[in-house]
Amino acid sequence: MIAESKNMTKLTLVIGNKNYSSWSLRAWLAMKQAGLEFAEVRIPLDAQTTHEEIRRYSPSGKVPVLIDGDLKVWESLAICEYVAERFAKDLWPADVVARAYARSICAEMHAGFQNLRENMPMDCRNRYPGEGMTPGVEAEIDRIFAIWRECREKFGTGGDMLFGKFTVVDAMFAPVVMRFVTYGVKLDSEAKDYADAILALPAIQEWVAAACSESESFAHFKV
Numbered sequence: 692m693i694a695e696s697k698n699m700t701k702l703t704l705v706i707g708n709k710n711y712s713s714w715s716l717r718a719w720l721a722m723k724q725a726g727l728e729f730a731e732v733r734i735p736l737d738a739q740t741t742h743e744e745i746r747r748y749s750p751s752g753k754v755p756v757l758i759d760g761d762l763k764v765w766e767s768l769a770i771c772e773y774v775a776e777r778f779a780k781d782l783w784p785a786d787v788v789a790r791a792y793a794r795s796i797c798a799e800m801h802a803g804f805q806n807l808r809e810n811m812p813m814d815c816r817n818r819y820p821g822e823g824m825t826p827g828v829e830a831e832i833d834r835i836f837a838i839w840r841e842c843r844e845k846f847g848t849g850g851d852m853l854f855g856k857f858t859v860v861d862a863m864f865a866p867v868v869m870r871f872v873t874y875g876v877k878l879d880s881e882a883k884d885y886a887d888a889i890l891a892l893p894a895i896q897e898w899v900a901a902a903c904s905e906s907e908s909f910a911h912f913k914v
């Protein structure tokens with residue numbers, strides 16, 4: 692997947708706690724799936740020094756931020772775009788129509804689903820079955836199922852990801868899969884197949900194992 696493995700500067704991804712930081716997971720997963728080697732700086736998000744620490748790296752004061760030499764790229768979706776453009780073009784579907792669709796979905800995920808974020812914060816290592824469900828969350832979950840179904844039907848041949856092979860879209864939805872597991876959201880068989888495929892990715896298993904070994908524990912952390 693790596694298009695420019697020569698002349699690569701050392702990449703560093705600054706992230707939050709693996710258990711809680713859903714935006715960090717998106718960028719990290721895209722980079723892992725692109726086969727990139729990169730260093731990680733992990734900044735726990737609940738410490739007194741968190742804000743100051745993040746500001747050392749990130750102009751927005753948020754993680755993730757990717758450092759590539761003198762360049763800083765912040766915002767998870769911008770990081771995915773940069774990684775795709777610079778190192779791994781196949782992080783987007785090759786077909787222009789599929790790619791436009793994929794970008795629309797990524798933008799929708801990046802900008803929306805506020806009810807889900809608020810009520811079902813990512814917490815990879817814990818289980819709260821039945822918690823967090825509200826009418827607003829339910830409507831957003833229905834929208835997610837519709838997106839997944841349409842992607843799999845229209846573009847999913849050739850693999851078990853939303854567009855067949857892994858793309859940025861799967862990176863954007865991976866934290867949603869983690870939330871569905873944590874809160875015991877009932878999935879139909881198609882949605883379950885897709886969720887299982889995400890959970891089976893070695894990179895996801897690596898992330899969850901690291902999340903389980905983190906010592907910080909926040910109550911009701913919403914990221």
Ligand SMILES: N[C@@H](CCC(=O)N[C@@H](CS)C(=O)NCC(=O)O)C(=O)O
Nearest residue numbers: 707712713714753754755766767914
């Ligand atoms: N839109 C941003 C959201 C980034 C974000 O909210 N990051 C959280 C952690 S997941 C953060 O940095 N929180 C620390 C803070 O707000 O002080 C992105 O896509 O990267």
